[in-house]
Amino acid sequence: MMSFRGKLYRDDAVVLRLQKLGESDRIVTLFTRRHGRIRAVAKGVRRTTSKFGGRLEPFGHVDVQLLEGRTLDVISQVEGVDLFGRRFLDDYPRYTVASAIAETAERLTPVEQEPSLRLYLLTLGAMRALALGDHASSLVLDAYLLRSMSVAGWAPALRECAVCGTAGPHRGFSVPAGGAVCPDCRPPGAGHPAPATIDLMVALADGDWATADASEAVFRREASGLVAAHLQWHLERALRSLPLVDRDDRGRPTPAARDLHGERGADRHHGKDNAS
Structure with a gap:
């Protein structure tokens, strides 16, 4: 069976919604500048050791890197531009x-x-x-x-x-x-x-x-x-x-x-x- 290798891409996004997935992951609904609305998996984001979980907050403006997946893309990196929701x-x-x-x-x-x-x-x-x-x-x-x-x-x-x-x-x-x-x-x-x-x-x-x-x-x-x-x-x-x-x-x-x-x-x- 051939393995699926998706490509990496980067975009600006507004975080619209979060949903639990399994024990430690979340599905994040993003509204991106160049790719429209995307539902992507943030793996391990609910763990206290997550490096970017705090940046994936509702209503925030983020710079996000994603890896294409078979069904849902995977968030591989996040940088907060302005986390509006905190205010x-x-x-x-x-x-x-x-x-x-x-x-x-x-x-x-x-x-x-x-x-x-x-x-x-x-x-x-x-x-x-x-x-x-x-x-x-x-x-x-x-x-x-x-x-x-x-x-x-x-x-x-x-x-x-x-x-x-x-x-x-x-x-x-x-x-x-x-x-x-x-x-x-x-x-x-x-x-x-x-x-x-x-x-x-x-x-x-x-x-x-x-x-x-x-x-x-x-x-x-x-x-x-x-x-x-x-x-x-x-x-x-x-x-x-x-x-x-x-x-x-x-x-x-x-x-x-x-x-x-x-x-x-x-x-x-x-x-x-x-x-x-």
Whole structure:
């Protein structure tokens, strides 16, 4: 029988998810710059003697070397570029937002090893924004969801009617119709969001943080509902993490955050649960 010898390759990546494998290994879901989404085995990473286990933390930006395998590639080397998750593991609102971003990135890359540079850069930028904490985590999430839907071709119409294309602003909004709708095209059941809510969504989609940061809480909540509804309309199944997002950016840390996304709580410290 011929032996399989895979080749080595290297890439930048964002760590999306961790899963236990056997006694000491993990399957790591990575979103890479040049190779898209990859599921790879990190051997021995759960042992306390692991040389790079602490670098494979959720939401982190890493430089990773992999060896091609028959079914799953194998991680052979990892260098931490910026381990964003360490900065908000105990911050429940930011942690839940990061979980929703990671799940969205995974869901929007259904084919493994298919590059999506725009989505990768959006995901990396969103994790960096959460780590810096310059903007409310709920705004970072909604900006990411709007822009990632644009990459996927699902962006809601905000400046014109989703049905006829008539320039807005329009007061109606219908998720099944594709976004803002004019009076002539407004279907039954369409909502009537406040004009400031639509303005906020436009600002988030455009990266206008001055407008977004100055928005009021009531419009943020309404915009979040519309963005989430629009995203989940297009997905085959709902995001598991989205209902768990704490949009109160003043929330206190809570242990519940550690149970949200696989083994992330177990990865907090090198010595606990032999996780790193």
